[in-house]
Amino acid sequence: MTETIVLGLDGANWALLEPWLDEGRLPNIEALRDRGVWTDMHSCFPPVTCPNWRCYSTGKNPGKLGVFWWETIDTDRQTLTTPDSRSFKSANYWDYLNREGLSAGIMNLPMTYPPFEVEEFMIAGGPGSEQENYTHPAELGERLDADGYSLHPETPVTAKDDRTAADGLVDLIEQRLVTFRERLDETDVDVAHCTVFYVNVLQHFFWRGEPTRRAWEVIDEQIGAIRDAHPDASLVLMSDHGCKDVDTVFYANSWLEEQGYLVTKGETKDLLTEYGINKKRLSKLAHKLGIHSLVTKLAPDRITEQLPDDEEGFKREQKLEKVDWDRSKAIASGQGLVYVIDDDPDTVEQLVDDLSELTDEDGEPIARNVMRREEAYDGPYTEDAPEIVFDQRPGVHTSGAIGSNPVFSDVGRWEAENVRTGLFLADGPGVEATDLDGPISITDIAPTVLQSVGCAVPTDMDGRPLPLFGDVEHETCEPIPFEAATDAAREEVQDRLEDLGYLE
Known part of the structure; x- marks a missing residue:
């Protein structure tokens, strides 16, 4: 019998769901709230799929994992890399289950590609996974x-008018949860996990629009079916972060350049971008005029390679080439991360002050909190983190694009952006009603899952078991050593992240 089932709902928070709960559209989630224990949950910084799904599975903050976002900028080597499953320097909770003779079935958890050897099974998922060699065992x-x-839709949602593609995502979400239920019927595991990732893509592009609402109605129906089929299991709903509608886009690198922290090289691309010329717009115009094939034949590669791909900025492989490293002091990634070149303490100090005082065109702060990396993280890999981490104000989307963008703009490609507050809910015969006394941490969930099946909790986890199962004292154990493997994600993965709007 499966003792604990965890459903990961990417980007979910109670504030997002409340209107639909009030309208009676999510009756199964509402019934779980009536019976179970629920509260807010705080993610690690920044509140993003990568690294937070692995903060969940390890019970650790990114300073103990060595991964801080979808991309890593090495300002010394002037390189940009994308992490994969082996980049996170820690064992996961299923390793402890397996060591004690307990089994796990992990499905669609982001940042698990290539998949791990798990007793009983793992089906990799999230945007970093490929439709080949994605399971353990392979025959699965x-x-x-x-x-x-x-693993992924045939047609990705890349814009707010992609309604047909959005319908495909709703179908994919339903397929994902039906397959998970089938796996639970076929295979007894002590702990089962399934993440619904693509619902957050719908939230990014449509916020609470009709495609997102339909997806949540499908999720609610499937949650009810899982609860009915496994009435004796502890059922946990959790998220990696929350979501909120966007009112301001902050182009961090444009601001760094305006303030003199970042210097870029002037090229043909600058003039083209200034006048709004890019490949997408030229292609549409050529098709409209019926001369696309002629333009393609006559335009030299040296010209087409200079064209920006779209209005967001330059291609990722061109991003670092654009930087004048000898004259620059800092460069930003997206969603609140700033790298300081040469780790200059004076630059760090000045940037913290400037970002703390920065407001948008309406006088609203861009950041709720601006932290040095030592304030945001704790662990042996903290020195690998960006020097500055800021918690963007809810309603702000911070872009890491480099190009001729304004410092601020209204709602752009996304309708909604991540926020740190997600959700947590636990229900089941073994779950006792308790006051969790405010938001929990995402790092508390792994030790809680271990305790739910009587498994010892490793001493290096940041989180602690939640008081859900009575006055049972949890046992502790020595950590399992991490076995390093550092394959970087492939170009196809990077392209998918760009399509979804995670990398710019």
Whole structure:
């Protein structure tokens, strides 16, 4: 019998769901709230899928994992890399389950590609996964492929008018949860986990619009079916972060350049971008005029390679080439991360002050909190983190694009952005009603899952088991050593992250 089932709902928070709960559209989630224990949950900084799903599975903050966002900028080597599953320097909770003879089934957890060897199974997921060699054991993938299982939609949602693609995402979410239920029927595991990732993509592009609402109605229906099929299991709903509608886009690198912290090289691309010329717009115009093939044939590569891909900025492989490293002091990634070149303490100090005082065109602060990396993280890999981490104000989307963008703009490609406050809910015969006394941490969930099946909690986890199962004292154990493997994600993965708007 499966003792504990964890459903990961990417980007979910109670504030997002409350209107639909009030309208009676999510009756199964409402019933779980009536019976179970629920509260807010805080993610680690920044509140993003990567690294927070692995903060969940390890019970640790990014300073103990060595991964801080979708991309890592090495200002010494002037390189940019994208992490994969082996980049996180820690064992996961399923390793402790397996060591004590307990089994796990992990499905669609972001940042698990290539998959780990898990007793009983792992099906990799999230935007970093590929539709090949994505399961352990390997033959499980062959079975899933034969059944038509898809990790990703045929047509991705890349804009707010992609309604047909949005319908495909709703279908994909339903398929994901139906497959998870089938796995639970076929295989007894002590702990099972499934993440619904693509619902947050819908939230980014449509916020509370009709496609997002339909997706949540599908999720609610599937939650009810899981609860009915496994009435004796502890059922946990949790998220990696929350979501809120956007009112301001902050182009961090444009601001750094305006303030003299970042210097970029002037090229043909600057003039083209200044006048709004990019590949997408030229392609649309050429098609409209019926001369696309002629333009493609006559335009030299040296010209087309200079064209910006779209209005957000330069291609990622061109991003660092654009920087004048000898004259620059800092460069930003997205969603609140700033790297200081040469780790200059005076620059760090000045940037913390400037970002703390920065307001948008309406006088609203851009950041709720501006931290040095030592304030945001704790652990042996803190020195690998960006020197500055700021918690962007809810309603702000921080872009890391480099190009001729304004410092501030209204709602852009996304309708909603991540926020740190997510959700947590636990229900089941073994779950006792308790006051959790405010928001929990995402790092508390892994030790709680371990305690739910009587497994010892490693001493290096940041989180602690939540008081859900009576006055049972949790046992502790020595950590499992991390076995390093550092393959970087492939170009296809980076392209998918760009399409979704995570990398700019």
